[in-house]
Amino acid sequence: MEYFIELFLSGLTRGSIYALIALGYTMVYGIIQLINFAHGEIYMIGAFVAYIVCGVMTIYGFHGVSVLIIAGMLAIIYSCAYGYTLEKVAYRPLRGAPRLSPLISAIGMSIFLQNYVLLAQTSDFLPFPALIPDFEFMEPVAHIIGSAELVILITTLVTMILLTLLIKYTKIGKAMRATQQDMSMARLVGINVDQVISVTFIIGSALAAIGGVLVASYIGQVNFYIGFLAGVKAFTAAVLGGIGSVPGAVIGGLVLGLTESFAAGYISSDYEDVFAFGLLVLILILRPSGIMGRTTKQKV
Amino acid sequence: MKRFSTLLTVLVAVLGLASPSLAADTIKLGVAGPHSGDLAPYGIPAMKAAQLVVKKVNAAGGVLGKQVELLIQDDQCKPEIATNTATKLVTQGVNVVLGHICSGATKAAMGIYKDAKIPVMSPSATNPGLTQSGDYPNFFRTIASDDMQAKIAVDFAIEKLGAKKIAVIHDKGDYGKGFAEFAKKFADESDKVEVVLFEGVTPGAMDYSSIIQKVRREKADVLIFGGYHPEASKLVSQMKRKRMKTAFLSDDGVKDPTFIKVAGAAAEGAYMTGPRDLSSIPLNAAATAEFKAAYGEDPGAFFQEGYSAALALLNAIEKAGSTDYAAVTKALQSQYVDTPVGQIKFDNKGDAEGVGFSVYQVKDGKFIEQK
Numbered sequence: 001m002e003y004f005i006e007l008f009l010s011g012l013t014r015g016s017i018y019a020l021i022a023l024g025y026t027m028v029y030g031i032i033q034l035i036n037f038a039h040g041e042i043y044m045i046g047a048f049v050a051y052i053v054c055g056v057m058t059i060y061g062f063h064g065v066s067v068l069i070i071a072g073m074l075a076i077i078y079s080c081a082y083g084y085t086l087e088k089v090a091y092r093p094l095r096g097a098p099r100l101s102p103l104i105s106a107i108g109m110s111i112f113l114q115n116y117v118l119l120a121q122t123s124d125f126l127p128f129p130a131l132i133p134d135f136e137f138m139e140p141v142a143h144i145i146g147s148a149e150l151v152i153l154i155t156t157l158v159t160m161i162l163l164t165l166l167i168k169y170t171k172i173g174k175a176m177r178a179t180q181q182d183m184s185m186a187r188l189v190g191i192n193v194d195q196v197i198s199v200t201f202i203i204g205s206a207l208a209a210i211g212g213v214l215v216a217s218y219i220g221q222v223n224f225y226i227g228f229l230a231g232v233k234a235f236t237a238a239v240l241g242g243i244g245s246v247p248g249a250v251i252g253g254l255v256l257g258l259t260e261s262f263a264a265g266y267i268s269s270d271y272e273d274v275f276a277f278g279l280l281v282l283i284l285i286l287r288p289s290g291i292m293g294r295t296t297k298q299k300v
Numbered sequence: 301m302k303r304f305s306t307l308l309t310v311l312v313a314v315l316g317l318a319s320p321s322l323a324a325d326t327i328k329l330g331v332a333g334p335h336s337g338d339l340a341p342y343g344i345p346a347m348k349a350a351q352l353v354v355k356k357v358n359a360a361g362g363v364l365g366k367q368v369e370l371l372i373q374d375d376q377c378k379p380e381i382a383t384n385t386a387t388k389l390v391t392q393g394v395n396v397v398l399g400h401i402c403s404g405a406t407k408a409a410m411g412i413y414k415d416a417k418i419p420v421m422s423p424s425a426t427n428p429g430l431t432q433s434g435d436y437p438n439f440f441r442t443i444a445s446d447d448m449q450a451k452i453a454v455d456f457a458i459e460k461l462g463a464k465k466i467a468v469i470h471d472k473g474d475y476g477k478g479f480a481e482f483a484k485k486f487a488d489e490s491d492k493v494e495v496v497l498f499e500g501v502t503p504g505a506m507d508y509s510s511i512i513q514k515v516r517r518e519k520a521d522v523l524i525f526g527g528y529h530p531e532a533s534k535l536v537s538q539m540k541r542k543r544m545k546t547a548f549l550s551d552d553g554v555k556d557p558t559f560i561k562v563a564g565a566a567a568e569g570a571y572m573t574g575p576r577d578l579s580s581i582p583l584n585a586a587a588t589a590e591f592k593a594a595y596g597e598d599p600g601a602f603f604q605e606g607y608s609a610a611l612a613l614l615n616a617i618e619k620a621g622s623t624d625y626a627a628v629t630k631a632l633q634s635q636y637v638d639t640p641v642g643q644i645k646f647d648n649k650g651d652a653e654g655v656g657f658s659v660y661q662v663k664d665g666k667f668i669e670q671k
Contacts (some may be wrong), residue, residue: 003517011510017506125530138408143516146541219507220537221530221562229504269499270472272510296328 006144007265008258013149015257016156018209022236022241022249023163026206028246031200033099036162037106038086039117039208040231041113042079044224047128047216048117052077055128068131068217076209079153082113083205084198091196112233117224125223128216135263147228159210160250163203167246169179172199182245242293251291255279326369327362327617329354329610330389330418332399332409334377343401346423346606347372350398351608352590363618375400377407379492386412394418394611395623398606403427410436413461419624419632421613423605424541428482431649438625440632442608442639444656448549449573450482450526456571456626458492459549460670464571467497469511469535475476479551480526485562487524501533507669515546525550529559537566547571552657560665568664573657576642577669578604584640608639612646 021043028036053071062070090109094102132148167173177198178186188191215230216222233256241252256276263275283291310458331350331518333665335345353484354368362368371392375382382405389397390412397420400406403489413420414436421440422430428445430436441562447521457463470480477500487495501508512535516522523539523546524533532554538548548570555574578584587607613628620627636645644652660667 003513006513007510010507010513013509014374014506123535124559124560127564142541143543148541183531215506219534220564220566223530223535225504229502230506233506261510268499268513269469269508269514272505275504 002144002224003265007261009145009149009299011261013239013257013260014261015254015281016153016281017025017215017230017232017253018237018256020159020207021155021230022237022253023160023207023237025238025247026243026246026249027176027200027204029238030198030246031176031183032062032091032095032102032262034091034102035106035235035243036091036204037103037199037231037235038090038109039204039256040220040227040229040234041110041117042086042119042205042227043082043208043212044222044231045082045113046075046079046212046225047222047226048121048215048224049128049220050080051211054131058129064124064131066135067129071131075213076206079209079212080202081207083201083208086199087198092156093199098188100273101146110227114224114227122222125221128220129215130220133234143161150217152214155210155214159207163207163246166203166237172196176200198214204234236276240290242281242287242290245290245292245294248290249294267279304352314650319452326367327614327623328369328371328392328394328396329365329613330350330371330373330381330392330394330397330399332375332385332389332397333375333401333424334405336421337373337376339377339402342375342377342424344603344631344657345601345603346398346401348591348595348599348608349360349423349587349606350595350605350610352587353607353614355666356590357614364621368614374404375405375409377405379404382409383412388417390416394621396422396617396628397421398609398613400425401602403430403631406430406439410439414438419628420615420624421609423609424602429567431651434649436650438472438629440609440612440650442605442612442641442644442655443602447482447486447650448561448651450461450479451486452657452659453479453524453549453551453571453573454483454486454490454493454648456573456670457524457549458490460659461549461571462520463493463522463547465496465518465520465522466469467493467515467518467523467546468495468499469515469525469527470500471503471531472500473503473527475553476525476527476551479553480524483524483526488512494671501531503527507538508534509542510536512544514541515539516542516544520546522547522549525554526552529553529556529562532566533559533563533572536563536570540566549659553619555660555667560662560667567662570662572660572667576656576658578641581640581642583638587640590650605638608641608644608652611639612644613639 024039050071053074057067090105091102135147138147145168156253175191175196178191237256239250242247259279260272260276264272311473331347333587334340335343346641354370357634358367373384373385386409389506400424401424403425424444428447450624466486469633470476484495487493536548538544550572554575616628616631619635620631636643641655647653
């Protein structure tokens, strides 16, 4: 039973990170039907910025939680700036173009950002400081759930609640939902659609940056390539949950994380990905639009 | 006219044949390996090593009072060319052969040397089957075989760490999985230890906590990991986070300063195999200096091994007192010789004893060789 709980918690931790990143994919897709392949890179940039800030702050003698908060803040700001610029440079000029053009542009941006970080920073694996301290009160259960996992779970939970509130009750949230339902109609009733799209990218990037900082601090290393695999998994989670649906991305992420964890724990970690993608195929056969997907008219 | 041209051809051919028989009274050391093509950097250092050794030996009066003659042949690391190379060397009457370089080419050529009863010593062919299959009693090598690392790791786990249960994890890559499979094989062969887990992990995955939990559930004393340092860093840090005491033992893909840099405190106490430190062997420094003086650059891959092989072969002929196959083989297996890779002799399968890998442990941010 303890083994089950351990696997469950590790799956939940992994799944909540997938969910954070998947939200970025799904929100963008929901509004402009674009799969933003460069999203994984935004996550990587968030982790890198936090790494650099940590290095600088450590030199000036700051410690622990203060570093985590400031590094996290700066990572979010930087990632948001990247997300905003990305949309402005790579996607907005292609707004009226056929669907395939922005998709290719997204893949191009992904490759560009990866190589940019590779050249501007390094191809090496860099040691990311363990920003999340080991809490005293966690010691008796440290072998089941660590402090880092606890922080990840709480942070993602809080972030998701805030996101839900934002979408449900704020003006911009309403505008986002309206744009998602019908872009030209939203424009007719006076919503600045371009602004809404920019905000969507900014929110998605902020979520990715939070995920990036949490993961980097959890596994203790960053590299220019970490965005790729995380991006693929998060995209899978978004599709699994029903791309375009916000609660779907969360559920998809958790389901994917738990499936991987249990597959590795009870069967074999050789087959971790086999089960994760097998599940995806199965769900898409049974529910072609994902777990929470809406079966609206085909837009693609 | 036709007859005349045939005669000319025959004359040319005869002239070609004449040269080896004229220089009959020498010891003939064949050198075969890639000396052209894209793999040439693997073959040329060994060839140059042989030239350096032969020059030195000849200057000192040769072997058994005879001068040593080098017969150099290019095999381009291709098995189909290697058989031709071998045939050519045999017809030229070689006594011993230094080569070949690539395992595939070596395997292809060995049959020919075996029939001709010529001892062959490779500085670089690491395929385990070359020695362990017992098919080639005339084969020797001055480099450790591919499975040597795994053997040393498993022996270390059993003897020094007192392991009863071993978990083996790899990164699914050729290198890591190869190492892990050999480790599993050696552990299975030993009755002192049980392999409780053998699984692959995806390199670059976000975390390995599930597999770490599994290692703990199986109560493994030692975790043997085949792969490279990025995954190793993640594994050791997650083990530390889960408060596990399982010893971590890995391969030379992990013996990289980045491992210590990234894993930090979690790396402390981790074990890994790595090539033996040769810097304390005097002959190694001498051979490198000799190369630098002759060519003005650092020697390349397999130079030390090539130098050692040339020394070992010529020494064996000297000790045997003749170039007779049985006597030379016996000398290789019984007489120690000082070489740049250490003082070596060969076991009855042809592997050099005491060559290759050691186990290192991370202590205070440094790799310390475990004696």
